Amino acid sequence: MRGGVTLSHSINCMEFLTYYEVFLRLVTALALGVLLGAERNVVRKTAGMRTYGLVSLGAALFTLVPILAMQSYLALTGFDPLRIASQIVVGVGFLGAGLMFRDRERSVANVTTAAGIWVAAGVGLAAGMGFYALAIFATILAFLTFTALWSVEEKVKKVAEKMESGEKSEELERKEQA
Numbered sequence: 001m002r003g004g005v006t007l008s009h010s011i012n013c014m015e016f017l018t019y020y021e022v023f024l025r026l027v028t029a030l031a032l033g034v035l036l037g038a039e040r041n042v043v044r045k046t047a048g049m050r051t052y053g054l055v056s057l058g059a060a061l062f063t064l065v066p067i068l069a070m071q072s073y074l075a076l077t078g079f080d081p082l083r084i085a086s087q088i089v090v091g092v093g094f095l096g097a098g099l100m101f102r103d104r105e106r107s108v109a110n111v112t113t114a115a116g117i118w119v120a121a122g123v124g125l126a127a128g129m130g131f132y133a134l135a136i137f138a139t140i141l142a143f144l145t146f147t148a149l150w151s152v153e154e155k156v157k158k159v160a161e162k163m164e165s166g167e168k169s170e171e172l173e174r175k176e177q178a
Contacts (some may be wrong), residue, residue, distance in 0.1 A: 016071050017064075017067060017068065017071070019133055019134070022064055022068070022134060023137055025060055025064060026057060026064070026134075026138055026141060027141065029056045029059065030056060030057045030060075030141050030145065032056060033052040033053040033055060033056025034050075034052065034053040034145075036052045037049035037050065037052030037053055040052065041153060041157055041160060042156065042160045043160070044157075044160060044164070047111045047112075048153050048157075049149050049152065049156065050115070050146065050153060051111045053145045054115035054118070054119050054145055055118065057138065057141055057142060058118045058119040061125070061126060061138050062085055062088075062125065064126075065085055065122065065125050065126050065131060065134070066084075066085050068129070068134065069129050072129070085125060088121050088124075089121075092117060092118050092121040096117055096118050116142065116146065119138065120142070122138060123135045123138050123139050123142070126138060
């Protein structure tokens, strides 16, 4: 007993997540990541909507899998799924870093691919723990991020280009008037 709380009290007070709540958390993470990425597209950064969306989705997935594992394997002693998840995250982080590089124009390439591999590792972790619905749903979200958001991201980039060219035109007009 620690601080007046017993293990059985902790188990009884533990909130178990439904798949509805888990899916809502994944969609929220993806949507917020995409929102951050949209802003990055507007300011012409390499990593945009898909990259930020995938990183956010992957982080949520890596957070949720150990929670669900603890719910499923609560009675087992010596089982610590957090160790598994943390080692996968570290290993895949190095893999993703190796995929990204700078080209001759000093721009970073393959960021979305690295983020996708990171999410794929989260999907693998979820499937490996037996959370098939979670793995399938995260895969669908990642696939939609790769496909549907690509065209949206291109439109956002075009808007940013128009805004940028409009700003340049205004600057030229001011210089000519002066």
